[in-house]
Structure formats: structure tokens, C-alpha cells
Amino acid sequence: MSDRPIAERLLGPDEPELGCDECFEYLDRYVEAEAAGAPALGDCPACVSPQACADARACLGMRAHLQGCPACAEEYASLKALLAGS
Amino acid sequence: MGCVEPVREPVVAARAPLDADSRSWVDELGLPPGERDRAVARLHAYLLRVARFELGRRRGALPPVTRRELDDLAVQAADDALVAVLRKLPTYRGASRFTTWAAKFAILEAAVKARRRAWHDRELTLEPEAWERFGAAGSASQGLEQTEQLEAIRDGIRTALTPHQREILVAAALNEVPIDVLAERLGTTRGAIYKTLHDARRNLRAHLAKMEAA
Numbered sequence: 001m002s003d004r005p006i007a008e009r010l011l012g013p014d015e016p017e018l019g020c021d022e023c024f025e026y027l028d029r030y031v032e033a034e035a036a037g038a039p040a041l042g043d044c045p046a047c048v049s050p051q052a053c054a055d056a057r058a059c060l061g062m063r064a065h066l067q068g069c070p071a072c073a074e075e076y077a078s079l080k081a082l083l084a085g086s
Numbered sequence: 087m088g089c090v091e092p093v094r095e096p097v098v099a100a101r102a103p104l105d106a107d108s109r110s111w112v113d114e115l116g117l118p119p120g121e122r123d124r125a126v127a128r129l130h131a132y133l134l135r136v137a138r139f140e141l142g143r144r145r146g147a148l149p150p151v152t153r154r155e156l157d158d159l160a161v162q163a164a165d166d167a168l169v170a171v172l173r174k175l176p177t178y179r180g181a182s183r184f185t186t187w188a189a190k191f192a193i194l195e196a197a198v199k200a201r202r203r204a205w206h207d208r209e210l211t212l213e214p215e216a217w218e219r220f221g222a223a224g225s226a227s228q229g230l231e232q233t234e235q236l237e238a239i240r241d242g243i244r245t246a247l248t249p250h251q252r253e254i255l256v257a258a259a260l261n262e263v264p265i266d267v268l269a270e271r272l273g274t275t276r277g278a279i280y281k282t283l284h285d286a287r288r289n290l291r292a293h294l295a296k297m298e299a300a
Binding site: 006007009010011012014017019020021024027028029031032068069070071074075078079081082083085086 | 136139140143181182183185186187189190193194197201232235236239243255259260262264265266276277280281283284287290291294
């Protein structure tokens, strides 16, 4: 079982987030951009504040989805680990 | 290797300039059937390595499987990923390296197969009443604030969600059934399950906000 608190699992992220299909669509460039230390994704469809994403150096819509979706989060972690090891 | 239909559509010009390696992959895979066979075999070998990498990461979460069963799973994942990559090749725009782009398909296929294998013999009880039990008794480590929040969440699950939202929320977020497994058993897609989960969570948060404001 996950060690995340029950309330967190039930309530999920409270920010605009991508869906699973969009997450998969952008996953490769997100992971590469993140590895390069660059702000990820300039055209995320859930974006409500490109400036906030630039400041966070992350796509907030993607980040929120990865907090809310354990399956996508696992695949993100795997792609990141693959790239780190290659 | 599985039988792969030749790509009929032309490869769309890349939006971003491709690095030499990605350019080489795209050019070779874009050749007519027959001429591209070596590139397809090379791609399958790469996807198989990625699938094995992914299954290796998940081995602890899988039920006991032999080395051969694990490798069969990796081959199936690589086969399916190959089909997906070749089908999607015309949409590859070079926003990432080709190998990164292709790897995500193998990771997805291997991960989904691993989750389904892990739940293969487990009965999926969509037990909407389970939410009535969580946190009900409280615990010594559970503070008053947390207890009140859980009670409010329980109330929200009962009153603010549709039966379908309740079923998906309880299964995915409370009982931690992987959404791929839920999608397979309910005959739908991961995206549709997550959309229901997302809507349920939004309704639940709105319910809590209303309770706090009252």
C-alpha cells in the first residue's frame, strides 16, 4: 500500500492538471527538459500561467497529474531512471 | 517479433531539428517495407531492452514468476510497443530524442502488463461501502483535525459523488487498484477512469470547501 496519507490520495492535486493521454503525449519531452534543467513544456494544454511554470521550471499541469496519478508517476519515474542510466 | 503492418502514411516533417541519431532512426524506419527491416529489428531490440529494464524495476511487485515468464512478458511488451511506435511514427516531431520518445511506449506496455499480471488472480471487489470504514475508528496518532477532515471526506463521498464516481474513487484512491486494471475489468480506458477519478476528487474538494465555509 502507498504511504501517502489517505486524505491526499482521495482529494488529489488541487491545481489544473493534464489527463493521462496528454501526460503520455508530453512525457518524453518533459523528462528530457527536466534532465536538462530547462522549464518544461511551453504549450501544455492545461496551462493557466506560463510564467508560474517558467518560475517553477516545471510544467505545473504535468506535475499536478503526476501527483494525482500513480500509474503515470511510475512511468515517469521509469523513463527518468532509464535516461539517467543511459 | 510480432507482425507489423507497414506504415502507409508519410513521415511528417519534424517541428524541431532532429539530432543525427534521431534523424537516422526516422529515415531508416520511413523506408519502404523490406528496406526498413533492419531498422525495425534494431528498434525491436531497443524496445525489448527498455521493457526488460521496466520489468526489472517492477519485479518486486509481481507475483512469483520464472525468468522465462518475465522475459515472455518483456517480449510481448516490446512487440506491442513496436506496433505503437510504427503507427505513431508520422506524429513524431523531434520534440525529444527518438529513443526517448520510443522508450515511453515500451515502458507503458511493460508497466501495464506488469500491473495486470500482479492483479491477475486477485478479485476486484468494487466495494462502495469500503469508504464507510476508513478512518472510522480513528487512532492514537490521528489528530482531531485529521479525524474531522476524514469525517468530512466520508460525508462527501456519501453525498457529493455519483455511484460511479464513488466506485472509482474507492477502488483507485482508497484500495489502490491500478487504473489500468480498473480500465481492463470495466472495459474502458485509463484516461476515462482518471477523468472519473478527477471529477470525483473535484466534487469532494468542493464539498469540503462548502463545509468549511458553512
